[in-house]
Amino acid sequence: MGHALIVEDDEDSARMIAALVVREGHTVVCAHSIGAARRLIAMQRPDLLLLDLHLPDGSGFDLLSDPDILADTVLVLMTGQASLETSLRALRLRAADYLVKPINPQHLKSLLSRLVAPSQLRAELAEVQEQWRKTGRFGDLIGRSPPMQRVHRQMSRVAGTAVTVFIQGESGTGKELVARGVHDLSRRRDQPFLAVNCAALSAHLIESEIFGHERGSFTGAEREHRGFFERAHGGTLFLDEVTEMPLELQAKLLRVLESGTFMRGGSAQVLQTDVRIIAATNRDAGEAVTRGKLREDLLYRLNVFPIALPPLSERGEDIQLIAESFLQDLHRADGGARCFSPAALVRLGAYHWPGNVRELRNVVQRTWVMAMGSEVTEEWLPPLGGAQLSRRREAVPPRATMTGFDETVPGVLELGGSEVVVEIGTQLAEVERRVILATYESCGRNKERTAAMLGISMKTLYNRLKEYRL
CATH class of the missing domain: 3.40.50.300 (P-loop containing nucleotide triphosphate hydrolases)
Incomplete structure (x- = not known):
């Protein structure tokens, strides 16, 4: 049970709200102006304040000019319209909620059922x-x-x-x-x-x-x-x-x-x-x-x-923290105890993680499965971009430059260890089809990871796969 103060200039509306609040087991007093509300607050600090914003002697916000006057009171604003301005003011005042007039009894009852003191x-x-x-x-x-x-x-x-x-x-x-x-x-x-x-x-x-x-x-x-x-x-x-x-x-x-x-x-x-x-x-x-x-x-x-x-690439130290948490989750689910090798931790921190935390979780699960001993090494972690490109430069002779790809290895788009070769003059629709299908296969036909790696929505991916009859 709590003590509620209703500040509402319409007496009929105030009585209706008070009856609903009493029905939920609270004691209630009503004020029809800011001055009357201040006197009632001085007599007994309310646990809940239902405050109308338009009162005869000013704005309801004037009652809140002193931030300490209602430090441990749940504030609910009452307004004729749920405008953006009302939302922003409610946020600044840390109001628990706001009710749109005419007050819906079911909404008020729901609000009263979840009252929690600010303290x-x-x-x-x-x-x-x-x-x-x-x-x-x-x-x-x-x-x-x-x-x-x-x-x-x-x-x-x-x-x-x-x-x-x-x-x-x-x-x-x-x-x-x-x-x-x-x-x-x-x-x-x-x-x-x-x-x-x-x-x-x-x-x-x-x-x-x-x-x-x-x-x-x-x-x-x-x-x-x-x-x-x-x-x-x-x-x-x-x-x-x-x-x-x-x-x-x-x-x-x-x-x-x-x-x-x-x-x-x-x-x-x-x-x-x-x-x-x-x-x-x-x-x-x-x-x-x-x-x-x-x-x-x-x-x-x-x-x-x-x-x-x-994105995960901007979170630095969090990468190791999250990876080790995923590893602990696998310990609890499957038993055993493994840890990352120092080289694996370096690789985790250096990789750019285009699929963010979701990709990191999938990588940790894969390395857990493939690890043979008590240590998870870098063997099954994604290769670093620089290392990939250096290996490609040694293995592939130069071809004509193609904007957006590596200038030394033009026409080749690296995708998780595989490649898509695109010749100059290929139509963009065909380039898109090859990249999507190659990524889809590289991700083990996992649609969520494919969409994440490509930076497109699941809906777009579904539409493309449907178009390709997959």
């Missing part, structure tokens, strides 16, 4: 930071490098709020781990965390998967289907590769972000949703807008709190 959140965050100092782990993320320390600080700052997070980074850098970490540090951590890869769903299925559909809404819809927004109610919905979402569906997502409502396919009933959105992309978001892949207005709503994930 408790701070204690839990301090525990996570202490674990990071000892082990290099920040939740499921591993890394001590300066770029990752910046990411950890951003996660710590945004987790306790309700604002939308937009993660940008190359494939395989751990965008879903960051989203999961933000969820686990938030007040929503006991509610569902659902992840959907927008690139892996067909254009025909993605709307139904996200918003759901009614029975009989289209051919084959034999039963009612609850989409991700319904199943993630009260929790977090992670939209990975959001730039691959069809533009007409992006408009519907924008409407959900602005109004908190949506409709199932084939239904006229408006449903309320209480879901925090975390989106991610491996594209340059600005470029995606320019190319017509992402709506500009949707980018503004998603990009309230951006987090940029660095």
